[in-house]
Amino acid sequence: MAQVLEFKLPDLGEGLTEAEIVRWLVEVGDVVAVDQPVVEVETAKAMVEVPCPYGGVVTARFGEAGTELPVGAPLLTVAVGEPEPDRPAAPGADGHRAQPARAQAASAASTEAGSAASGGAGPSAGAADPGTEGSGNVLVGYGTSRAPARRRRVRPGPPAGANGRARAADPVDGPVPVISPLVRRLARENGLDLRELTGSGPDGLILRADVEYALRAAAAQGRTATAPARPRPGVEPARETAGAAPAAQAGAAALGAAPVTAAPGGDGVRTPLKGVRGAVADKLSRSRREIPDATCWVDADATELMRARAAMNAAGASTALNTAGVPKVSLIALLARICTAALARFPELNSAVDTEAREIVRFDRVHLGFAAQTERGLVVPVVRDAHARNAESLTAEFARLTEAARTGALTPAELTGGTFTLNNYGVFGVDGSTPILNHPEAAMLGVGRITPKPWVHEGELAVRQVVQLSLTFDHRVCDGGTAGGFLRYVADCVEQPAVLLRTV
Structure with missing residues (x-):
């Protein structure tokens, strides 16, 4: 039967x-x-x-x-x-x-x-x-x-007062205590045997934080070359997995279409704020409610940056690597390289505020989010360890994530964990913007369109390629002097790319 x-x-x-x-x-x-x-x-x-x-x-x-x-x-x-x-x-x-x-x-x-x-x-x-x-x-x-x-006996997690992470366990036959498919996938992609872990969740449940802790421990002992996934800024991994509110967990995701209904009286339509749209609405509302943001901006002459990019790609075209299909260096990759160099000089902006603890959490790695427009809406994929990548590596990663966004293949891990966002709204043909910060990040660099404009160059009026740069920042992590210094350094690198070589 x-x-x-x-x-x-x-x-x-x-x-x-x-x-x-x-x-x-x-x-x-x-x-x-x-x-x-x-x-x-x-x-x-x-x-x-x-x-x-x-x-x-x-x-x-x-x-x-x-x-x-x-x-x-x-x-x-x-x-x-x-x-x-x-x-x-x-x-x-x-x-x-x-x-x-x-x-x-x-x-x-x-x-x-x-x-x-x-x-x-x-x-x-x-x-x-x-x-x-x-x-x-x-x-x-x-x-x-x-x-x-034959069921595996689940051992209890670490005692109270320990580090709260999973500890290694002897491999035992039987089902692995894992609820989330994302946890299984994270372990599989990093070659981690879940049977060797004892979870810190209820009844020994293995959480994502347990897998990330195990990967960090393995990396520290030289057993793996895979860098551990980084927790979301300002949130402890165990706290995040245990049940943070959906508004706090919602990553920068697509604003998908939602069904609409006629409003009473026939004077409009109603669009339900649910699913993806609702999650994004909650996150933006929380950002505006919690973060006292401010914006400063400056115009910069990007002519030399455009020439430097053309020279890089022209030089690459004559190499065997380029003929083998290596993509040209993209403009956003150069801007990302400038951002990571600026964050090394002004690390206050690569941080987040833990409102519960009333502490500023400064990060030693730059996980760079960037805006990508798709048919499903605007998404913000994250380039991990952007500070450790060169222009070619950044170009390749931007291309990979953009294609994954276009096809809807981005994973939750690729949409979360950012520490700083690069917003190139110039692709929409606009010069400037004062965006809402991607909670809980502390800053976002905005780049407008690069367009020919009259500009005083070397004491004479000339037509140059001009771009407006804006920095929106959390005023709790720094004052205007730091924000202005960051933006001025970015503008100097855009106007004279050699500054980047001199200072890094």
């Missing part, structure tokens, strides 16, 4: 509490394997494909495209094992009903799918007992599991 198991929308991490269904990847009656993606959802951070931890036949789906579901709400049901003959599956929320004959024909395939995903067939080649077989490496909270006797 088949057992119908309910799969609920899992916690996708980053403090997110809801997600919107973008499209279903399976139909009612389809056979799915363990960990097969079944639905694509959109959160306030990114598009995510959600895998199902059960192998069997889909009997119901809950919600159509555009439906917004909270974490823990039913997503779909799967019939696992041998189905009862002549008994149709119950209809789902979307009105679909599984075909009995189709389910019976697929039962053997579903059993094989579950067995294959768990690493091979069990002692019996027949239908698996859902209480004794599973994927083995499941997502705690909505996954299958092996028999209780």
Whole structure:
């Protein structure tokens, strides 16, 4: 007899509490394997494909495209094992009903799918007992599991008063206590075996902060060359993962379209502030409410910077590397290089304010966010360790992240953790702006369009390529003298790129 198991929308991490269904990847009656993606959802951070931890036949789906579901709400049901003959599956929320004959024909395939995903067939080649077989490496909270006797015993986390991080544990067979697919992905991409960790969450749950701590510890001991992911500015990793408000967790994400309805009286339309739009609205409101920002600006002659870029690319065109497909150095990469050099001289602006502790948190690394316009709206991907990259490396990373933004493939990690933002609004044909800071960052450099204008050059009036630069900053982290010094240094480097070579 088949057992119908309910799969609920899992916690996708980053403090997110809801997600919107973008499209279903399976139909009612389809056979799915363990960990097969079944639905694509959109959160306030990114598009995510959600895998199902059960192998069997889909009997119901809950919600159509555009439906917004909270974490823990039913997503779909799967019939696992041998189905009862002549008994149709119950209809789902979307009105679909599984075909009995189709389910019976697929039962053997579903059993094989579950067995294959768990690493091979069990002692019996027949239908698996859902209480004794599973994927083995499941997502705690909505996954299958092996028999209780074979379940891994989760050890408690570090005692109170310790560093609050995960400690190493002896590898043990059984399911890994991980809820978030993002945590599993972070560990997989960095070659970290989750079975070697004991989580600091409830009942030994492994959190993202635990993985990041383990990666930092491994890097410190020289066991990995992968730099650990950096926590969001001003927020301790454990506090962030444990349940910070969605407004505090919402990254700079796309402002997607939302359905509209006619307002009462026919005098306008209403656009719901929910999902991505709602998360961004909450974050911008919080930034304006909490941060006493100020803006200063200056005009600069960018003629020499444009000439320097042309010279770099002309020199590169004659090398074998360029003919092999290396992209030309981009203007935003040069501006980013100038920003990181300026932040090294004025580190007060590479910081955030911890309002609860009433402390300024200054960062020793520059994770540079930049604005990228896409069909889904404006997103702000983050270039990690921008201070350690040269112009060619920055160009390549900007191109990669921009393409990922265009295709909607940016991950939540690539949209969070910035410490400073570069906003090139000149691509929209405007000269200046006073933007809202990307909370909790302390500063943002704005770059307007570069356009020919009359300019006094070497005592004579000439037509030069002029750009307006603006700096919006949190007045709590510094005064006008520091902000003005930063902006003046940036302008000097734009006007005379040789200044950059002299001062770094």
